[in-house]
Amino acid sequence: MRKLILGFLIITVWSACKSNSGTKMPLPIFGSREPVSKTVDGKTVVDTIYQTIPKFKFVNQYGDSISNKSLDGDIYVADFFFTTCPSICPIMARNMLKVYDTYKSNGNFKIISHSIDPKHDSVLVLKKYADKLGVTGNTWWFLQGKKEDTYAIAEKSYLVAVKSDSAAAGGYVHAGYFVLVDKQKRIRGAYDGTDPKQVDQLIEDIKTLQAEPDENIVQ
Amino acid sequence: MKFKITDAILLMPTLFFIVSCQSDESLEFKRYYSIGAEVYQARCQNCHGANGQGLSALIPPLTDSVYLKNNKTSLPCYIRSGLKGAIIVNGKTFDDAMPAAGLSSMQIAQVLTYVGNSFGNKIGTINQDQVEADLKNCK
Numbered sequence: 001m002r003k004l005i006l007g008f009l010i011i012t013v014w015s016a017c018k019s020n021s022g023t024k025m026p027l028p029i030f031g032s033r034e035p036v037s038k039t040v041d042g043k044t045v046v047d048t049i050y051q052t053i054p055k056f057k058f059v060n061q062y063g064d065s066i067s068n069k070s071l072d073g074d075i076y077v078a079d080f081f082f083t084t085c086p087s088i089c090p091i092m093a094r095n096m097l098k099v100y101d102t103y104k105s106n107g108n109f110k111i112i113s114h115s116i117d118p119k120h121d122s123v124l125v126l127k128k129y130a131d132k133l134g135v136t137g138n139t140w141w142f143l144q145g146k147k148e149d150t151y152a153i154a155e156k157s158y159l160v161a162v163k164s165d166s167a168a169a170g171g172y173v174h175a176g177y178f179v180l181v182d183k184q185k186r187i188r189g190a191y192d193g194t195d196p197k198q199v200d201q202l203i204e205d206i207k208t209l210q211a212e213p214d215e216n217i218v219q
Numbered sequence: 220m221k222f223k224i225t226d227a228i229l230l231m232p233t234l235f236f237i238v239s240c241q242s243d244e245s246l247e248f249k250r251y252y253s254i255g256a257e258v259y260q261a262r263c264q265n266c267h268g269a270n271g272q273g274l275s276a277l278i279p280p281l282t283d284s285v286y287l288k289n290n291k292t293s294l295p296c297y298i299r300s301g302l303k304g305a306i307i308v309n310g311k312t313f314d315d316a317m318p319a320a321g322l323s324s325m326q327i328a329q330v331l332t333y334v335g336n337s338f339g340n341k342i343g344t345i346n347q348d349q350v351e352a353d354l355k356n357c358k
Contacts, residue, residue, distance in 0.1 A: 086318050090266040090274050097275070132276040132315075 058145035082117035255333025271338035296357035
């Protein structure tokens with residue numbers, strides 16, 4: 001939770017700075033970081049190791065096994081949903097479709113939507129959902145797997161709150177964030193997936209990220 | 220201050236004229252429609268969209284005037300108890316379930332008046348009495 005609040009603060013401050021300056025600023029890097037000293041050509045240099053999305057393994061709507069390796073070299077957007085969600089998911093899907101339509105013919109870009117209700121959202125259910133949404137090909141994957149794995153990656157890695165709650169509509173509460181991850185698997189932005197303006201910003205930021213030189217890649 | 224009072228006195232007959240010009244019917248429509256818009260935003264818009272556009276093949280749009288007209292007396296039942304099974308809207312089949320909205324008969328009348336007269340529809344006022352009569356005949 002504290003991380004989430006910190007993330008909020010960073011976004012607020014960052015967007016405040018951004019609107020004041022006309023030049024395009026590089027996107028911030030979220031998560032914890034630690035400096036490491038290493039020796040290069042006899043000199044000691046300090047490098048920074050950033051928090052990255054760790055290894056994972058899920059199954060997509062085609063029944064294919066999807067791991068962190070499947071996203072190597074890709075910029076991607078991650079979110080959490082469930083197909084029977086009556087509250088914010090349809091708005092999120094509507095907004096994510098915009099992102100999908102903008103970048104679907106673009107290489108090295110993916111969207112992964114994790115189901116937080118894998119018991120109901122089987123591979124078959126996810127495939128049907130994708131079909132009805134009009135999603136084809138391999139740009140947008142709907143993933144399911146062990147519930148505890150999904151919840152753990154949501155909270156610890158993507159810093160998005162998810163939990164079961166029988167009192168909430170549909171039985172779950174979850175934050176409708178779209179999390180932007182770069183090619184080095186670092187979090188570069190979090191956007192309210194229910195707010196069309198923030199989603200437009202996400203579409204803009206993906207472009208900025210695509211323009212970033214690849215030489216930054218360390219991991 | 221003096222100016223404002225004279226202004227108000229001058230304006231009064233005009234206002235009176237405007238108000239008296241509107242029939243009771245149109246006033247009722249406006250009341251239903253404007254509150255219906257709020258009900259729609261709070262309870263329907265997430266899924267059906269700000270412009271009643273629906274969502275791909277998952278959620279039907281609310282722009283099919285013929286469907287609304289043909290199902291006018293069933294619509295209150297759908298809103299109250301939800302809807303399961305396939306329906307055809309704008310020539311496309313939709314077969315996902317709609318959850319019950321949990322609205323009162325008054326709110327159902329208001330939201331139906333809003334939807335029935337937005338997004339290109341023109342069905343007129345659907346008042347509480349009609350809705351209550353329709354609700355008695357729900358299957």
